[in-house]
Amino acid sequence: MKLVKRTFLTTCICLLCYTQAFAQTKFEREYRVKTNEVPARAIAFINWQTSYGKIRWYYEENFEANAYEGKLKINKQKYSIEFDTLGNLQDIEVELNVKRIDSPVLDEIKQSLSEKFDRYKIIRLQQQFSGNIKSLSSFLQTPSPTDSYVVRYEMTIKGKKNGSRELYEVTFNSAGEVINVSTIVSRNTDNLEY
Amino acid sequence: MSQLLFRETPTTLSTKKLLILLFALSIRSALAQSTYLIGTLPSVNISTNLNENYGLNFKSEFRQIFAAGFMGDEPIFDHRYIHTDLSIMASRKVGTENKVAFGYLIRMREDGENLHRLTQQIALMSHINGLRLAHRIRTDETFHANGEPRFRLRYRAASDFALNGATIDPREFYIKLTNEYVNDWQGGNYSLEVRVTPLLGYAINDANKLEIGLDYRIGSVLKDINTNSFWAMINWYLKL
Incomplete structure (x- = not known):
């Protein structure tokens, strides 16, 4: 039995070395940061608005662009306000229920999804x-029809096409037309299955 | 009945003392009726995808006991190697993130008598507010030369969440919690075991994770004498 134990430990060490040598080079992560690590401009924008209560700050790193993201709740709705590394406002995302999309837009979205997938199920929707900063600020406080901002819908769906089931992110414009899939x-779910 | 007693009889200091004493004695009695085991249960778990839908999983774990005895009594230290398990499971994707799997396990015991186990499972993945929750329903049948076959029906809920950020990213720590209920039938006897496993994990990357923690198991839940097992765990999950 000593031999079994020795073999087991040797295998572990060898495999660990192997995976370290061939570790993935893709680098993408999001982690919590303290308020005092966030650019003053981003903090100023948030403070400029009405008091929202607790805001969680995150820093997102990837090959394309890094960003600061403030996550908060307004009237029980989840908001995510994204800034670049200098603290300039990039966009605002609001998590919402599909039923809250205007009927003609939702019909267009459903039509587009039916054309692209054999079957689909919407998992998550963000508007x-x-x-410009003025319009977005106005949107956060008292939205007005005169505000000029670009609206898009970002959906996470479970989709089936050509017999294969995958998770997809689909972006639509304000009319419900597909921009990107x-x-x-x-x-990896192995550690939850075995 | 005790609540009725509380209502009808004014609680004096002596009554309180008596109740505390009875409570303490009942706990002592319950503990005296329980056994415990303390040991280690490290495992290596290697998975690979054969193609888009099929995959294989290899697992090896071995057990050692460092202490055993009756709860409340002096421990009987008895360091002992128990067994080594080797298993292989073949899985098929049946949904976006759901899988069915079938497998075989051989348990090489200290006494040289090997056990053979067939396993079937379905794992269903769900997401609740960004939290991953996996439901696993598993059945297994265990056979060995000198004994009745053993049949088990198990349900496990498992979830993991990042300690920093919304998702578990490379080079981040995370917490994994599992809770499992194991129904066991052997030779006309039934027993239930409940397992609770809190683990601290570290993701080297998405395909390479280390976890360390405790696996607490309370067995014979519906019987007079409970068995309590505390297993120190180190799990290594590797996807090739």
Whole structure:
């Protein structure tokens, strides 16, 4: 039995060395940061608005662009306000229920999804607002029809096409037309299954 | 009945003392009726995808006991190697993130008598506010030369969440919690075991994770004498 134990430990060490040598080079992560680590401009924008209570700050790193993200709740709705590394406002995302999309837009979205997938199920929907700081600020406080911001919808769906089931992220414009479809690489679930 | 007694009889200091004493004695009695085991249960878990839908999982774990005895009594230290398990499971994707799997396990015991186990499972993945929650329903049948076959029906809920940020990213710590209920039938006898496992994990990357923690198991839940097992765990999950 000593031999079994020795073999087991040797295998562990060898495999650990092997995976370290061939570790993935893709680098993408999001982590919590303290308020005093966030650019003053971003903090100023948040303070400029009405008091929202607790805000969680995150820093997002990837190959394309790094960003600070403030996550908060307003009237029980989840908001995510994204800033660049200098603290300039990029966009505001609001998580919402599909039923809250205007009927003609929702019909267009459903039509587009039916054309692209054999079957689909909407998992998550975010409405994305981008534009000038004045309009976005106005949107957070008292939205007005005269505000000029670009509206997009970002959906996470479970989709089936050509017999294959995957998670997808689909972006629509304000009219419900598809702008982009990308496959989401599912995270490894082995440690929850075995 | 005790609540009725409380209502009808004014609680004096002596009554309180008596109740505390009875409570303490009942706990002592319950503990005296329980056994415990303390040991280690490290495992290595290696998975690989054969193609888009099929995959294989290899697992090896071995057990050692460092202490055993009756709760409340002096421990009987008895360091002992118990067994080594080797298993293989073949899985098929049946949904976006759901899988069915079938497998075989061989348990090489200290006494040289090997056990053979067939396993079937379905794992269903759900997401609640960004939290991953996996439901696993598993059945297994265990056979060995000198004994009745053993049949088990198990349900496990498992979840993990990042200690920093919304998702578990490379080079981040995370917490994993599992809770499992194991129904066991052997030779006309039934027993239930409940397992609770809090683990601290570290993701080297998405395909390489280390976890350390405690696996607490209370067995014979519906019987007079409970068995309590405390297993120190180190799990290594590797996807090739």
